[in-house]
Amino acid sequence: MPLPENMTESLVKSFTRNGLLDLTIAKDLAAQLDSGKPIQWNLLLNKQLELEKGDADETHD
Amino acid sequence: MKLTIEAFRGANQPFSVAFDPKSHLSIIYGENGSGKTTISDALEFLFYGTSGSLEEKSLDGKSRINALVHAQRDKKDLSVTWEDGQSTTIAKIDKTKAKILGSASGTLHTLSRKNITRLIEETPTKRFERIQEFVNVPALDREETEIRNFIAQQKQLQESQLRSAQQVEEDLDHLHQSATQEDSPIPRRDVWLKKILGESAETVTEYLTIFENLHHEITRLRDDFVPLKNAYSHLEKSKEESLAAQKVLSKLVAESTDDFAEALDTLEQARLLFARTTKDACPICDTVLTHRELTEKVAQKLTRLKTLAAQSTETKKADTTLQQAKNSLDTLQTGFFSIIEKLRQTHQAATEEEEWTVPALVPAILSPLEPQHLTAEWFQSLVAEAPGLKPLSEYVENQKSQLHRRQEIQKQLRAILARRKDTRKEHAALTLIIGKAEAIATILRDHRIRHANDTLSSISEDFANLYQTIHPGEEIENIRLYLHPTQKNAARFDGTLFGNEEMTPVACLSESHLDTLGLCLFLALQKRENPANAIVYLDDAIASADEAHMERLYSLLLNEAKHFRHVIITSHYQPLRFKFRWGLLTQAKVNFIELGSWSLAGGLILAKGPNSEIAYLRKYLAENEDAGTIANKAGMVLERIFDFLTGIYQCRLPRNPGAEQRWTLDHYKGGLKSEKKLMEALRCDHLDQAGNVTSSYKLELLLEDVFSRLQFRNAIGCHYKELASQFNEIGEAVKLGEATLALVDAVCDANDELPENQKDGISWTNRGDVTRRLYPLLKPT
Numbered sequence: 009m010p011l012p013e014n015m016t017e018s019l020v021k022s023f024t025r026n027g028l029l030d031l032t033i034a035k036d037l038a039a040q041l042d043s044g045k046p047i048q049w050n051l052l053l054n055k056q057l058e059l060e061k062g063d064a065d066e067t068h069d
Numbered sequence: 070m071k072l073t074i075e076a077f078r079g080a081n082q083p084f085s086v087a088f089d090p091k092s093h094l095s096i097i098y099g100e101n102g103s104g105k106t107t108i109s110d111a112l113e114f115l116f117y118g119t120s121g122s123l124e125e126k127s128l129d130g131k132s133r134i135n136a137l138v139h140a141q142r143d144k145k146d147l148s149v150t151w152e153d154g155q156s157t158t159i160a161k162i163d164k165t166k167a168k169i170l171g172s173a174s175g176t177l178h179t180l181s182r183k184n185i186t187r188l189i190e191e192t193p194t195k196r197f198e199r200i201q202e203f204v205n206v207p208a209l210d211r212e213e214t215e216i217r218n219f220i221a222q223q224k225q226l227q228e229s230q231l232r233s234a235q236q237v238e239e240d241l242d243h244l245h246q247s248a249t250q251e252d253s254p255i256p257r258r259d260v261w262l263k264k265i266l267g268e269s270a271e272t273v274t275e276y277l278t279i280f281e282n283l284h285h286e287i288t289r290l291r292d293d294f295v296p297l298k299n300a301y302s303h304l305e306k307s308k309e310e311s312l313a314a315q316k317v318l319s320k321l322v323a324e325s326t327d328d329f330a331e332a333l334d335t336l337e338q339a340r341l342l343f344a345r346t347t348k349d350a351c352p353i354c355d356t357v358l359t360h361r362e363l364t365e366k367v368a369q370k371l372t373r374l375k376t377l378a379a380q381s382t383e384t385k386k387a388d389t390t391l392q393q394a395k396n397s398l399d400t401l402q403t404g405f406f407s408i409i410e411k412l413r414q415t416h417q418a419a420t421e422e423e424e425w426t427v428p429a430l431v432p433a434i435l436s437p438l439e440p441q442h443l444t445a446e447w448f449q450s451l452v453a454e455a456p457g458l459k460p461l462s463e464y465v466e467n468q469k470s471q472l473h474r475r476q477e478i479q480k481q482l483r484a485i486l487a488r489r490k491d492t493r494k495e496h497a498a499l500t501l502i503i504g505k506a507e508a509i510a511t512i513l514r515d516h517r518i519r520h521a522n523d524t525l526s527s528i529s530e531d532f533a534n535l536y537q538t539i540h541p542g543e544e545i546e547n548i549r550l551y552l553h554p555t556q557k558n559a560a561r562f563d564g565t566l567f568g569n570e571e572m573t574p575v576a577c578l579s580e581s582h583l584d585t586l587g588l589c590l591f592l593a594l595q596k597r598e599n600p601a602n603a604i605v606y607l608d609d610a611i612a613s614a615d616e617a618h619m620e621r622l623y624s625l626l627l628n629e630a631k632h633f634r635h636v637i638i639t640s641h642y643q644p645l646r647f648k649f650r651w652g653l654l655t656q657a658k659v660n661f662i663e664l665g666s667w668s669l670a671g672g673l674i675l676a677k678g679p680n681s682e683i684a685y686l687r688k689y690l691a692e693n694e695d696a697g698t699i700a701n702k703a704g705m706v707l708e709r710i711f712d713f714l715t716g717i718y719q720c721r722l723p724r725n726p727g728a729e730q731r732w733t734l735d736h737y738k739g740g741l742k743s744e745k746k747l748m749e750a751l752r753c754d755h756l757d758q759a760g761n762v763t764s765s766y767k768l769e770l771l772l773e774d775v776f777s778r779l780q781f782r783n784a785i786g787c788h789y790k791e792l793a794s795q796f797n798e799i800g801e802a803v804k805l806g807e808a809t810l811a812l813v814d815a816v817c818d819a820n821d822e823l824p825e826n827q828k829d830g831i832s833w834t835n836r837g838d839v840t841r842r843l844y845p846l847l848k849p850t
Binding site for chain 2: 011022023033041049053057064
């Protein structure tokens with residue numbers, strides 16, 4: 009059962025607020041919720057962490 | 070649309086009920102136990118494969134689906150068939166599950182009174198369960214649960230990490246205590262840490278290598294000491310043995326110098342003798358020698374020569390041994406010198422480090438410059454100085470041991486610190502993940518609640534309007550259903566009631582108000598979800614409404630039914646039946662279905678007119694056997710006729726028929742007798758085929774006769790059985806039966822059908838050829 013109208017956009021907006029999630033990850037997450045696919049939370053959050061770590065390393069370099 | 074059921078719950082024989090698709094509302098009337106819920110269960114079984122009303126009942130562990138089978142039938146006989154004009158769907162039981170052949174189009178939503186009450190009265194959580202299909206976003210709900218589970222797991226992991234971190238600190242303390250227990254004063258942990266970490270592992274390894282080498286050379290020196298000592302002894306012994314052999318050989322040679330010439334002569338003589346003559350005389354000097362003497366002489370010479378040869382061999386052997394001893398000693402000396410050199414080098418390397426005070430080597434180790442200097446005398450000096458090497462050996466052992474321990478401590482410390490670093494890193498990552506997961510969970514929850522509240526809010530106006538239709542002018546405002554902001558899956562219900570914002574409907578509304586409130590909520594929710602495709606089944610859902618509210622409620626249902634594919638209402642409320650049966654509430658087209666009395670063998674049946682009951686009454690009267698049977702059947706026939714008369718003339722009947730929601734014969738009697746003008750005017754003419762009146766019956770007399778016998782019917786039927794002994798039971802029953810049949814014969818046609826038509830606008834007539842005319846058409850005023 010897909011998400012109600014406009015909820016996908018609203019979710020992406022909330023997920024990306026204050027750097028909570030990267031836009032790509034947030035969009036993927038909303039798309040998975042819309043399709044009803046189970047979310048692998050561990051993978052998703054670790055991916056986000058890796059991205060943040062990569063960014064931090066680049067800044068450090 | 071037609072439903073046919075067989076061997077299903079109360080339905081034994083095949084039972085069909087049709088719902089007119091042109092009409093959006095069907096009303097199924099039936100007394101308790103007539104099979105209304107069986108129909109609802111059959112529809113749920115067919116649409117969803119569930120056991121309907123049995124779903125929430127305890128069957129002591131028995132299969133609910135199998136419990137749907139009629140008590141006297143086999144489950145293979147069970148079938149539910151739904152024909153909706155386009156397709157046919159059949160549901161049967163396969164083992165313990167429903168087996169649906171085909172797919173019924175549309176959806177079915179059933180609501181029983183029990184559930185409608187729960188919709189309002191239950192706890193917020195239970196209430197949410199009942200409305201969740203309308204307000205839930207399954208993916209959000211599921212993933213919110215999943216991420217909260219994930220958070221719980223991560224927190225457990227974090228707790229485990231904290232324990233690991235504590236363990237790391239304990240290990241560090243333990244190592245510190247263990248490593249510094251002999252220090253005085255014991256350094257603080259941080260100072261000790263700094264010191265240990267200040268030493269590079271490479272330096273310790275380098276120091277250890279120096280002492281390992283020293284230890285190695287000392288060990289080699291010790292190992293080769295005895296072989297060298299033995300080599301010196303062996304050489305000495307070999308020399309002595311060689312000299313002794315030489316001496317013996319020299320002596321033998323000296324002793325044999327003269328004898329050699331003589332021996333040669335002897336041998337020459339023997340040769341000539343043996344070659345030239347056979348005489349026993351010397352061929353040279355003509356000395357007569359006997360052959361025997363010459364033989365003895367040769368033997369003597371040979372013995373002496375053999376001894377000499379043996380000693381010569383012995384001497385050579387001694388020389389060889391001596392040479393081997395020399396070679397062996399040379400090898401050992403070379404090796405030993407190499408050890409000494411290495412020992413001196415490694416000792417030098419150790420003494421160059423200021424940190425250590427390495428005991429000195431002895432002169433015997435320091436003096437030799439080449440292997441040849443390692444003479445037996447030198448060895449003796451080494452033997453004498455050997456105790457002087459003991460301090461060095463002990464020092465090396467001690468340093469080596471200490472360095473090994475330092476190396477081990479460094480290794481353990483670095484491992485512990487690496488663990489501490491990893492733990493801190495993981496803790497930081499977990500904290501970040503948990504924080505993000507909690508934020509995501511909050512977002513999911515907020516969106517879920519917002520969507521639910523938006524949904525509930527969007528129906529609130531419709532909900533309120535529906536409620537106001539039934540309860541106009543009541544001071545109930547802002548009734549709202551909303552999700553609890555923090556409690557998961559809890560639907561709260563409140564509003565401003567009678568000007569008080571704190572009131573809850575459950576506390577201040579009557580049971581019937583709560584019923585209608587729940588029904589309105591149900592309808593408003595159903596209207597959001599593709600209602601044109603939905604069949605709504607309200608199973609005895611509004612039994613508590615009084616007559617005035619009931620009329621408004623049914624008027625509302627008639628109005629709302631058009632939104633749905635079909636609305637089916639079941640009720641056992643007799644006034645409702647009365648109003649629908651006699652057309653008092655049928656402003657719109659309503660499909661009215663009446664269920665007859667259920668029996669185990671017969672199962673569900675549709676109610677028929679009085680004709681079948683009348684036939685039985687005639688039969689029982691003819692048999693004239695059982696008073697109770699006759700009285701009961703007469704009562705049923707009278708109930709039909711009284712119901713008909715009070716219905717078409719709108720006689721006054723009690724607003725509330727009582728606990729059983731069913732008017733009694735006395736109620737009808739009261740209703741008819743209170744209409745004096747009607748009673749006087751009641752007349753039924755019998756007509757022939759040409760339409761001529763053949764006879765005319767004043768019904769008042771017949772009715773009074775029946776009324777006068779009703780008390781006997783009650784006594785005989787069941788209510789006051791003890792009274793039965795006061796009169797002739799069978800006689801009174803027969804009289805009641807005969808009075809009933811007299812009324813039947815006056816009012817009903819040849820088929821025992823009542824005159825239910827009013828099309829001619831003059832009187833009530835029977836169907837088909839008009840043979841009965843009942844007057845008046847309307848109740849006289």
